[in-house]
Amino acid sequence: MKQVSYLSTDQITPKAVQNWFEQQGYQFVPLTDASPQPSEAFQKIEILILFVPFFHNNVYISNENVWKSFFQEHYPDVLLLTAGYIKQAHTNYLDLLQLPEDLPAFLQNAKSINQFDRFPFSGGLDVEKKLHKFYKGHGDESLTYELGKIARIITMAVDELKQAVPFPEIYKDLLIPNRIIEKWKVLTNRWQNYLPFFKGLPFDTTLQEVHDGFSSIAPFFEGGCEDEHLLIDLNCKEKLHEIKQKLEIIGRQYG
Amino acid sequence: MSSASSKAAVSDQLTKDSASRANRIMIIIWSWQYGGMPSQMDEWSVEGNSGDKVVRMDLKMSSSAKETLREKLQEYAQQGEVFLFLHRRHGYDQKTLKEILQMARSVLPQGHLIKSFLFGEGNDKIYIVNQTKGLLGTRGTFSAKLQAVGIRQATYVNAIADKDKKVIKRKHFDFVWHQYSHNFKAKIFELKEDLFRSLSPFLFITEIQAGAVYNYIKQEENKLLMLRLLSFIGKIRKGSNLETQLKEFEQQHKRSYFFDDCHLNLKMTYGEQEAQLYDSLVDTISKKLLAYEPNLNFTNIRDQFDELLEAMPGSTYN
Numbered sequence: 001m002k003q004v005s006y007l008s009t010d011q012i013t014p015k016a017v018q019n020w021f022e023q024q025g026y027q028f029v030p031l032t033d034a035s036p037q038p039s040e041a042f043q044k045i046e047i048l049i050l051f052v053p054f055f056h057n058n059v060y061i062s063n064e065n066v067w068k069s070f071f072q073e074h075y076p077d078v079l080l081l082t083a084g085y086i087k088q089a090h091t092n093y094l095d096l097l098q099l100p101e102d103l104p105a106f107l108q109n110a111k112s113i114n115q116f117d118r119f120p121f122s123g124g125l126d127v128e129k130k131l132h133k134f135y136k137g138h139g140d141e142s143l144t145y146e147l148g149k150i151a152r153i154i155t156m157a158v159d160e161l162k163q164a165v166p167f168p169e170i171y172k173d174l175l176i177p178n179r180i181i182e183k184w185k186v187l188t189n190r191w192q193n194y195l196p197f198f199k200g201l202p203f204d205t206t207l208q209e210v211h212d213g214f215s216s217i218a219p220f221f222e223g224g225c226e227d228e229h230l231l232i233d234l235n236c237k238e239k240l241h242e243i244k245q246k247l248e249i250i251g252r253q254y255g
Numbered sequence: 256m257s258s259a260s261s262k263a264a265v266s267d268q269l270t271k272d273s274a275s276r277a278n279r280i281m282i283i284i285w286s287w288q289y290g291g292m293p294s295q296m297d298e299w300s301v302e303g304n305s306g307d308k309v310v311r312m313d314l315k316m317s318s319s320a321k322e323t324l325r326e327k328l329q330e331y332a333q334q335g336e337v338f339l340f341l342h343r344r345h346g347y348d349q350k351t352l353k354e355i356l357q358m359a360r361s362v363l364p365q366g367h368l369i370k371s372f373l374f375g376e377g378n379d380k381i382y383i384v385n386q387t388k389g390l391l392g393t394r395g396t397f398s399a400k401l402q403a404v405g406i407r408q409a410t411y412v413n414a415i416a417d418k419d420k421k422v423i424k425r426k427h428f429d430f431v432w433h434q435y436s437h438n439f440k441a442k443i444f445e446l447k448e449d450l451f452r453s454l455s456p457f458l459f460i461t462e463i464q465a466g467a468v469y470n471y472i473k474q475e476e477n478k479l480l481m482l483r484l485l486s487f488i489g490k491i492r493k494g495s496n497l498e499t500q501l502k503e504f505e506q507q508h509k510r511s512y513f514f515d516d517c518h519l520n521l522k523m524t525y526g527e528q529e530a531q532l533y534d535s536l537v538d539t540i541s542k543k544l545l546a547y548e549p550n551l552n553f554t555n556i557r558d559q560f561d562e563l564l565e566a567m568p569g570s571t572y573n
Contacts, residue, residue, distance in 0.1 A: 016455035053448070058510050059572060060448055085451040087554075087561055096458060097451070097554045123444060123564075125572040189410065193387055 003027045006083075007067075008051035009200060013083075013096065024103040047079045047107065049094065053124030057196035060124030066131070066254055070202035072113050073253060080113050088120035128254075130197045135251045143194060144247055146187045151240040153178045158237040167228035175225050184221040188214060203250045213243045277368075278306030278335025279432055282327060283381075283391070285342045287313040290395020296327075302416045302425040306335060309390070309423050316346030321355055328359035328369060336368040338435055343375035348493040349515040356519065372435060373516045375502075380434040383412050385509060388430035390414050390423070397423070439517050440564060444571045445510075446483055447560040453480050454553065466547035479504050479512075484545060486514045488537045525567060532563040 004026045008014050014030065021028035031041070031048070050067055053060040064082050071080050083094035092110045100106040134143050157170050175181075191214060198207055217239045220230040230236075288295075292311055301307040310331065314320045324339075331337050339355075341347035352371055359369060374381055383389040383399040387410075392399035398413040414427035456471070457463055472481050482491070482501040491497045491513075505512050518537075522530035536559045543551060564571075 010452050012452050013455040016458055020459060055448075058508070060445060085448060085557060087557060096455070097557055099458070123571055124448075126570065185410070189387060189412075192410075 001025060001027045002046065003029060004047045004049060005029055005031045005045050006049040006051060007031050007200075009054045009056060010051055013051055017083075017096070017099075020099070021103070026103070042075055042078075045075065045078050047081070049081045049083050052082045052084045052119075052122035054200045056199040059197070060122075061127050061197060061200065062122040062124040063127045063201055064119040064122055066127055066201055068113065068119060069254060076113050078113065079107065079110055081107075081110060082119050082122065084122050086120065086123050090116075090120045092116060093120055125197060127197060127201065130194065131254050134194050134198075135247075143187065143190045144244075144251065146183060146190060147240070147244055147247070150180065150183050150187060151237075151244055153180055153183075154231075154237050154240055157231065161228065161232070167231075170228075171226065180225055181221060188218070203254070206246050206250060210243050210246050213239050213246075278308070279428075280308050280310060280331045280335050280337045281340065281390075281428070281431070282310040282312060282324075282331060282337060283340040284312045284314050284324075284345055284347070285340070285391060286344075286395040287311045288395065289313075290392075292395070297421065299421040299423050301423050301428045307428060309428065313395075314345065316351055321351065321358070324355050325358040328355070329362055332359065332363050332367040332369055337370070338432065339369060339371040340381060341371065341373050343373050347373060349373070349489075349519070350493070352516060353519055370435070370520055371516060372438065372520075373513065379511050380438070381431055383414065386430065386434070387412050388427050390427050390431050397427075436569065438511070439520060440567045440569060441571050442511060442514065442517065443560070443567075444564055446487060447557070447564070449480065450484070451553070451557065453477060457551075457553070463549070463551050465549040468551055469545055469547060472545065481545075483512050483514075484540055486512065487517075488541045488545070489514075489518065490541075491515070521567075529563065529566050532559070532566055535559060536563055 002025065004021055006014055006028065008030070014028070018028050026047075031045070048071075050064055052064045053062045055061070068080060071078050081092045081094060083096055085096055087095065087097075089095075094100075094106075136142060153174065157174055160170050160174070161167060191211070195207065195211065198204070201207070217234050217236045220227065220234050220236050223230060225231075287297075292313060295314060296310065296312045299309040299311065301309070310327070312324075312327070314323060328337060328339065341352060352373060356369060356371055360367075363369075372379075372381075380386050381389055381391050383392045384401065387401065390397060392412070392414070397415045398411065401410045401412055414424050416422040416424045454468065454471075457468060460467075471477065472484070478500070482497060482504065485491050485497060486501060491501065501512055504510075518530065518533055521533050536556075539556055539559055542548065544556065
């Protein structure tokens with residue numbers, strides 16, 4: 001029996017269509033890890049259906065085209081479809097209120113991931129636009145811009161410390177004039193604002209690592225940046241660069 | 256006016272407003288005196304020296320309060336677009352909202368934009384505890400302490416730019432304005448999605464028996480859906496048990512479920528066409544979905560939702 005995998009934040013609809021899939025000769029199974037890195041589990045998928053829009057943190061999020069980019073990059077052989085309650089006609093979209101009579105024929109006619117440009121928009125919050133602001137927004141919107149500034153200042157601070165510049169001097173002449181504490185607050189506020197919208201995206205695990213990275217160095221900033229031991233012991237410079245790199249990797253493909 | 260030309264007219268108006276940067280004014284009735292406001296009302300400007308402002312009022316519902324509000328709405332509507340926020344706990348409901356708006360609009364020339372919202376219980380997007388870029392903090396203030404998951408220290412969020420000069424931070428003002436510009440569309444969209452997800456067990460029933468869907472929605476496990484639908488069709492009375500139950504769901508889920516301010520705004524802000532589409536959907540839900548109608552047609556209900564959503568300009572969320 002051929003397998004159809006699915007990703008959904010909605011528990012009711014997949015249960016309702018389970019029998020229909022099975023009657024038409026398909027095993028219908030949830031993808032339990034909803035935030036995968038490219039992994040072995042994904043290599044086994046032949047057909048994947050995304051029930052869109054996803055519902056996270058009280059907002060309906062339309063992320064279908066971000067998932068398309070992910071599969072196009074890593075698993076172009078997977079037959080990717082969306083399903084939902086929006087009225088749309090598309091070879092790779094299952095309108096749940098007007099399901100095809102012959103599912104095998106429908107899947108036969110669906111296009112491979114490289115053969116179509118975009119999925120029809122599922123009507124929720126456009127996560128592609130959010131990602132764009134996250135990476136390329138100006139002033140109040142871009143997180144990576146703020147992160148870059150902090151990483152530069154902390155790198156300079158650690159380098160000076162290694163050159164035996166006394167920490168109180170670094171604090172007075174570099175950290176305070178550059179308003180590092182304020183910048184940190186802006187950065188973490190923005191991060192908290194964006195994070196809920198990025199739930200359920202293919203790079204969810206990486207974002208969790210970024211979040212953990214921020215948490216691990218937070219004590220230095222929350223302590224007013226006054227403790228040189230925390231600056232070194234928490235590996236603030238390295239952590240910030242790791243975070244930056246992780247976000248840059250995501251940004252190159254989706255930003 | 257046809258649907259297309261009506262939509263174009265609204266869109267033109269929005270473009271024009273945005274280009275000319277019409278002043279934006281929020282009048283917020285809330286427990287400001289509890290937070291230290293010495294008088295019944297004051298005015299705050301917004302960073303950037305524009306004509307945008309937040310007008311704070313602490314006014315329990317009464318005949319004289321309605322009269323005061325009418326006067327203020329007339330006054331501020333002359334200065335720009337007005338969003339009126341009424342705290343439910345101050346005694347305001349759909350009925351009073353309608354009266355106030357009708358009184359104000361009757362003396363205003365056409366084209367003055369007044370949108371109004373009922374809010375309360377800390378569940379709406381105007382609250383900082385729900386949205387870090389919100390405006391209303393705790394205990395009648397513009398600030399709140401937030402504890403974020405994974406971050407040890409609580410974040411203090413303050414929407415004030417300059418307390419002495421009474422200036423609000425622009426990003427908070429802009430955020431709330433934008434959120435509420437889209438509020439009705441998001442609520443209707445969410446109801447539609449949640450409705451069809453809940454009704455998915457009926458997807459493969461070719462001939463739905465009369466009343467089967469209604470009986471299903473009436474089940475205890477679907478209570479929230481039923482309450483939202485009843486609110487959508489205007490069947491939840493102020494002070495009723497149903498109202499209390501829906502408020503409890505709002506508090507529990509931190510979502511906005513009431514539609515008591517929706518119809519009026521669709522009619523008075525968006526236009527007659529949107530109000531008619533809303534009425535028509537209300538009719539379908541009342542007479543078909545929440546009734547003993549045989550052979551319910553889900554696609555027809557979906558199409559009506561879509562038609563209404565498409566008629567409302569802008570995106571579902573910002």
